[in-house]
Amino acid sequence: MKYFFLPTHLAFLYSFALSKPVQEMNLSERNFQTKAWLVCTSHLPFCTCNCLLSALFFLYFLHLLGSEIAVYEGDILLRRGRRSAINCESCLWPKSQDGLVKISPGSLLFLAITERSWIADALQEISTLTCVQFINRTTETDYVYVERGCWSYFGKIGGRQAVGLVKNGCMDKGAIQHEMNHALGFIHEQARSDRDRFVKIMWEHIMAGNFGKMNSKNLGLPYDYSSVMHYGAYDFSSTPGKPTIVPVPDPSIPIGQREGLSNLDVAKINKLYKCDCCSSVLPKSKGSFSSANYPSPYPNNSNCLWLIRIRRSKIFLQFEAFDLQPSSDCSSDYIKIYNGNSKSSPVLLDKYCGKGALPSLVASGSTMLVEFASDERITATGFRASYNRGTNTALQSLENNISSICI
Numbered sequence: 001m002k003y004f005f006l007p008t009h010l011a012f013l014y015s016f017a018l019s020k021p022v023q024e025m026n027l028s029e030r031n032f033q034t035k036a037w038l039v040c041t042s043h044l045p046f047c048t049c050n051c052l053l054s055a056l057f058f059l060y061f062l063h064l065l066g067s068e069i070a071v072y073e074g075d076i077l078l079r080r081g082r083r084s085a086i087n088c089e090s091c092l093w094p095k096s097q098d099g100l101v102k103i104s105p106g107s108l109l110f111l112a113i114t115e116r117s118w119i120a121d122a123l124q125e126i127s128t129l130t131c132v133q134f135i136n137r138t139t140e141t142d143y144v145y146v147e148r149g150c151w152s153y154f155g156k157i158g159g160r161q162a163v164g165l166v167k168n169g170c171m172d173k174g175a176i177q178h179e180m181n182h183a184l185g186f187i188h189e190q191a192r193s194d195r196d197r198f199v200k201i202m203w204e205h206i207m208a209g210n211f212g213k214m215n216s217k218n219l220g221l222p223y224d225y226s227s228v229m230h231y232g233a234y235d236f237s238s239t240p241g242k243p244t245i246v247p248v249p250d251p252s253i254p255i256g257q258r259e260g261l262s263n264l265d266v267a268k269i270n271k272l273y274k275c276d277c278c279s280s281v282l283p284k285s286k287g288s289f290s291s292a293n294y295p296s297p298y299p300n301n302s303n304c305l306w307l308i309r310i311r312r313s314k315i316f317l318q319f320e321a322f323d324l325q326p327s328s329d330c331s332s333d334y335i336k337i338y339n340g341n342s343k344s345s346p347v348l349l350d351k352y353c354g355k356g357a358l359p360s361l362v363a364s365g366s367t368m369l370v371e372f373a374s375d376e377r378i379t380a381t382g383f384r385a386s387y388n389r390g391t392n393t394a395l396q397s398l399e400n401n402i403s404s405i406c407i
């Protein structure tokens with residue numbers, strides 16, 4: 001039997017060598033080789049499978065060669081010879097006259113309802129916190145369309161551009177955002193030009209040719225261990241229990257989260273696309289935040305968002321101080337709170353203004369969005385709020401109160 005395996009594997013490796021280095025194959029490609037052989041040989045004679053798979057592999061990689069596409073870092077598709085495009089300005093999506101970057105994700109109707117909702121939720125979060133907006137396609141000639149898989153092109157390539165967002169193990173909110181961030185023009189965080197000051201690559205434990213370093217510009221923003229674009233400590237490890245990437249000098253710093261965009265992920269999108277968005281992500285289990293300049297008066301014409309995200313927990317929010325310009329219907333300055341991660345989520349507290357005590361609030365899920373807006377005249381000292389997981393008893397009591405407030 002080994003005499004039949006040998007030519008198949010040789011043809012396979014030769015085909016791959018033409019299109020990309022073997023070490024840059026991702027896991028699914030490596031598994032595909034094995035599975036294809038097993039399925040084929042369970043139905044057909046060895047020699048038939050041998051010829052069939054050799055031809056298929058060769059045609060597949062000839063196609064990749066013709067399209068000049070190569071895979072880097074496991075999930076980024078780049079046109080051959082354009083690795084330097086990592087800083088390419090023409091890779092960015094254009095801004096509309098209203099300052100927004102509008103991208104159509106194409107139809108999701110071929111997906112299961114749960115898959116659609118996961119993708120919508122992940123993209124909605126990007127749209128809420130940045131100037132990148134995902135819209136229904138009308139006449140756009142450059143747009144993305146969702147496919148099964150877990151990969152993406154780097155930046156805008158023009159025309160109809162696929163992005164793989166649907167795959168087991170790749171459906172976390174942060175994983176979907178990770179692939180979409182590649183399409184927006186972002187590389188892996190640990191591929192940054194300055195990464196060696198922040199992480200140590202354990203080359204002896206790496207089974208694939210990932211972990212390359214790019215000549216990136218980094219936008220003048222700090223290295224971000226908590227980015228959705230950062231690999232996890234054991235990704236692509238050749239030895240169980242041995243890490244491939246270790247933060248320095250503190251190896252206990254968590255890396256590789258896929259809960260959702262980090263605060264710096266949001267800042268980087270807005271900076272890359274030169275957008276003036278006031279958005280923050282609060283991912284810790286407790287913390288506090290306030291209006292700008294607090295306790296001095298907040299500025300006129302401000303509009304800020306805080307997304308609170310606590311892993312697998314409800315969120316308990318309390319206001320320690322509250323003083324906003326009063327107006328009828330709170331149409332001038334106001335605070336508004338949503339039970340979710342976007343402005344299309346159910347409203348937990350509608351526009352609220354004035355001075356004095358504000359009710360405590362609890363979100364039913366693990367995200368809560370706080371919006372603060374001021375108009376062009378009259379300010380006040382603003383607000384200060386704190387949040388935490390809360391206790392079950394306190395949360396239940398608050399939920400009962402809040403249902404009556406919302407009615």
Ligand SMILES: [Zn+2]
Nearest residue numbers: 075076178188
């Ligand atoms: Zn990636």
